[in-house]
Amino acid sequence: MAYVMECKHLWKIYEQHLFAVKDVSMHIEKGEIKLIFGPSGSGKSTLLRCLAMLTPSDKGEIFLGDQCLTKPGVDLNKARARIGFVFQHIYLFRHLTALGNVELALRYVLKMPKEKAREQALQSLREVKMEEWAHHYPAQLSGGQQQRVGIARALARNPDIILLDEPTSALDPELIGEVIDTLRDLAKEGTTMLIVSHEMSFAREVADEMMFYDEGTIVETGPPEHFFNSPKSERAKKFMTRLIKRTHRE
Amino acid sequence: MLGGVTTTLAISIISLLLGLIIGLPLAFIRSYEKNFGFLVDIFEKIFRGIPELVLMLMFYFGVGLFFPFPFGNAFFTVVFVLGLRSAANQSQIFRGAIRGVGEEQMVAGTSLGFSKWHAIVRIMIPQVFVFSTPGLGSEYALLVKDSSYAFVLGIPEIMKNADLVRANTYDFVTPYLAAALLYILLTFPIAAYFDTWGSKRKKKLGL
Amino acid sequence: MFEFIAEYIPTIIDGLILTIEVTLFGIFAGLGLGTLLAIGDKYGGKVVSSIIRIYVEFFRGSPILIQLFISQYALPTLTHIPINPYITGFAVFALNSAAYQKGYIKGAMETVFEDQMMAGLSTGMSNWQTIRHVILPQTFRIMIPAWSNEFCSLTKSTAVLGLIGILDLTGAGKTMAGQTYRVLETWIVIAVIYLAWITLFTKIADIIYEKKKIPGIELSA
Numbered sequence: 001m002a003y004v005m006e007c008k009h010l011w012k013i014y015e016q017h018l019f020a021v022k023d024v025s026m027h028i029e030k031g032e033i034k035l036i037f038g039p040s041g042s043g044k045s046t047l048l049r050c051l052a053m054l055t056p057s058d059k060g061e062i063f064l065g066d067q068c069l070t071k072p073g074v075d076l077n078k079a080r081a082r083i084g085f086v087f088q089h090i091y092l093f094r095h096l097t098a099l100g101n102v103e104l105a106l107r108y109v110l111k112m113p114k115e116k117a118r119e120q121a122l123q124s125l126r127e128v129k130m131e132e133w134a135h136h137y138p139a140q141l142s143g144g145q146q147q148r149v150g151i152a153r154a155l156a157r158n159p160d161i162i163l164l165d166e167p168t169s170a171l172d173p174e175l176i177g178e179v180i181d182t183l184r185d186l187a188k189e190g191t192t193m194l195i196v197s198h199e200m201s202f203a204r205e206v207a208d209e210m211m212f213y214d215e216g217t218i219v220e221t222g223p224p225e226h227f228f229n230s231p232k233s234e235r236a237k238k239f240m241t242r243l244i245k246r247t248h249r250e
Numbered sequence: 251m252l253g254g255v256t257t258t259l260a261i262s263i264i265s266l267l268l269g270l271i272i273g274l275p276l277a278f279i280r281s282y283e284k285n286f287g288f289l290v291d292i293f294e295k296i297f298r299g300i301p302e303l304v305l306m307l308m309f310y311f312g313v314g315l316f317f318p319f320p321f322g323n324a325f326f327t328v329v330f331v332l333g334l335r336s337a338a339n340q341s342q343i344f345r346g347a348i349r350g351v352g353e354e355q356m357v358a359g360t361s362l363g364f365s366k367w368h369a370i371v372r373i374m375i376p377q378v379f380v381f382s383t384p385g386l387g388s389e390y391a392l393l394v395k396d397s398s399y400a401f402v403l404g405i406p407e408i409m410k411n412a413d414l415v416r417a418n419t420y421d422f423v424t425p426y427l428a429a430a431l432l433y434i435l436l437t438f439p440i441a442a443y444f445d446t447w448g449s450k451r452k453k454k455l456g457l
Numbered sequence: 458m459f460e461f462i463a464e465y466i467p468t469i470i471d472g473l474i475l476t477i478e479v480t481l482f483g484i485f486a487g488l489g490l491g492t493l494l495a496i497g498d499k500y501g502g503k504v505v506s507s508i509i510r511i512y513v514e515f516f517r518g519s520p521i522l523i524q525l526f527i528s529q530y531a532l533p534t535l536t537h538i539p540i541n542p543y544i545t546g547f548a549v550f551a552l553n554s555a556a557y558q559k560g561y562i563k564g565a566m567e568t569v570f571e572d573q574m575m576a577g578l579s580t581g582m583s584n585w586q587t588i589r590h591v592i593l594p595q596t597f598r599i600m601i602p603a604w605s606n607e608f609c610s611l612t613k614s615t616a617v618l619g620l621i622g623i624l625d626l627t628g629a630g631k632t633m634a635g636q637t638y639r640v641l642e643t644w645i646v647i648a649v650i651y652l653a654w655i656t657l658f659t660k661i662a663d664i665i666y667e668k669k670k671i672p673g674i675e676l677s678a
Contacts, residue, residue, distance in 0.1 A: 295652075295656065298659075299609070299652035299655040299656055300613070300651050300652050301615075301651055302613060303613075304627055304630065304644060304647055304648050304651060307631075307634075307644055311634065311640045312634075312641030312643075312644050312645075315640060315641070316641075391517075391518070395519065395520040396520070397520075398522045399522075399617070402620070412523075413526075422534040423535060426526050426530065426531045427527065429519075430515070430519040433519040433523060434518035434519055437517075437518045437519075
């Protein structure tokens with residue numbers, strides 16, 4: 001049986017010398033939660049956007065289920081409809097209410113009738129505990145609330161997988177908790193998730209596997225305990241020590 | 251026909267300066283003095299709401315009958331109307347720039363002991379100019395184009411001269427196309443220059 | 458003092474109607490065409506962008522009077538096809554307005570654009586769907602103040618229509634002034650009518666802007 005998502009020998013290079021994605025191969029199975037972490041600028045976000053077919057990759061193959069997405073002639077829109085994406089800077093549609101944001105794709109991509117789309121959108125908002133705010137505009141919501149709506153928007157189409165690009169990095173510290181709680185709930189329900197994040201305690205709790213990403217490649221993989229106790233590579237060791245030092249200082 | 255260029259430029263530049271002299275104070279009045287603010291508003295609304303051509307016809311043919319001294323002169327009337335119109339526009343441009351510069355600059359100024367109006371002159375105005383350059387550039391371009399209204403009052407600027415050439419040569423094509431080209435040459439480079447000068451200056455000052 | 462206008466009311470109304478027609482046609486046709494130009498400029502590739510640029514430079518860099526004259530006199534001479542001055546009037550104002558509006562639209566689009574585009578695509582919508590449901594709604598709402606300015610400019614510039622033989626509101630004024638010799642009063646009346654029309658329209662635009670405003674974004678002038 002095919003993986004939910006897989007990439008083989010993926011490359012993405014910017015301007016001839018910025019290797020954001022260097023011959024990366026990885027896969028994720030149904031129900032798995034994998035977390036990518038590493039130094040800033042290593043290309044993690046780029047990898048995620050390539051997988052979501054939001055940024056074109058230069059070489060390599062990407063599979064969603066058993067469909068190859070990188071072949072020419074593939075209907076990218078249909079493919080993206082099966083992938084949910086949550087952005088670091090949220091990017092809610094500012095001219096629509098929370099409900100409108102979640103409904104939009106249901107109505108125009110999945111072509112659901114108005115009432116059904118509305119009902120399903122409300123359900124998604126319920127799952128992220130934002131139902132009360134359904135008729136508020138993004139500008140009237142806090143960062144954490146906005147991101148939860150962003151998650152609902154990604155969830156509403158019941159995608160095969162959800163990709164999250166540093167979902168909490170742009171939020172004020174006191175707002176991070178509510179988003180993490182939401183993600184924890186999703187994890188409990190068995191949602192397949194690929195997350196880029198440095199929320200280490202969350203990772204420890206929820207991730208099945210973690211991948212250390214540096215300078216365009218996956219340097220090391222393993223279950224969370226592996227990284228917290230005995231990372232193998234030098235770079236991972238250094239990164240973890242710095243991280244733990246910082247958390248201890250806080 | 252090139253002689254018309256001087257006249258066109260004269261009309262545009264004088265109107266621009268007139269607009270500046272009147273518009274800048276108006277902008278500050280509107281921003282800082284609540285009482286007279288609404289008068290400025292009415293002034294702006296009038297010039298926003300009445301075509302320049304109508305005003306020119308009104309002053310030249312109408313008021314000019316009673317006061318041939320200034321308003322019987324076509325050049326004066328044109329500059330008068332365009333200058334005031336420009337003042338209304340520039341008042342808006344400067345107001346936006348004042349907002350862009352920010353309240354804090356005034357507060358900083360007065361905290362140092364400057365009086366309100368002294369602070370405006372020494373602190374606000376220099377910064378306001380840097381912010382206003384794109385608006386002023388397009389106002390200049392607008393004035394160059396609107397100077398063509400002077401055609402109706404018979405002033406020998408670009409438009410009128412082009413028409414005279416046409417009348418003499420029965421060539422309906424070249425004079426008009428040439429005139430269009432002249433106008434474009436007058437508006438485009440200078441407006442673009444204003445823009446780039448403005449952004450360079452902004453960058454330098456970290457605005 | 459103003460009773461003399463009584464017999465000219467029909468002329469005035471005819472002129473006003475024509476002015477309104479040209480203005481509304483110009484501003485809305487300009488909106489449609491301007492949107493296409495803005496999208497074309499953003500998406501169309503180098504050749505299309507250059508053509509659009511030349512178009513915009515011409516219409517924004519020259520006075521409308523010249524544009525009218527060229528359309529009304531130069532073009533027919535070159536092509537040997539006579540053009541009805543009414544068609545010239547409507548067409549030139551629409552083309553002219555499109556050139557200006559393209560600038561506002563593109564500016565508003567760019568305030569909105571990059572991230573909202575990616576967000577739209579991430580939900581599975583196509584480029585076109587995202588433009589239609591996410592980008593344009595925001596663009597148009599942000600644009601309203603600039604658009605109502607364009608409306609004022611447009612209306613005021615229609616005053617020159619008389620020079621190509623069309624009887625608009627200003628033309629009606631000229632007729633009245635010429636026939637009654639009550640020049641000042643005529644122009645005061647005409648001026649007031651323009652003022653009323655423009656103020657009314659901009660007031661409506663302001664109200665719409667307040668109601669449809671997106672909380673949190675404004676077009677940075």
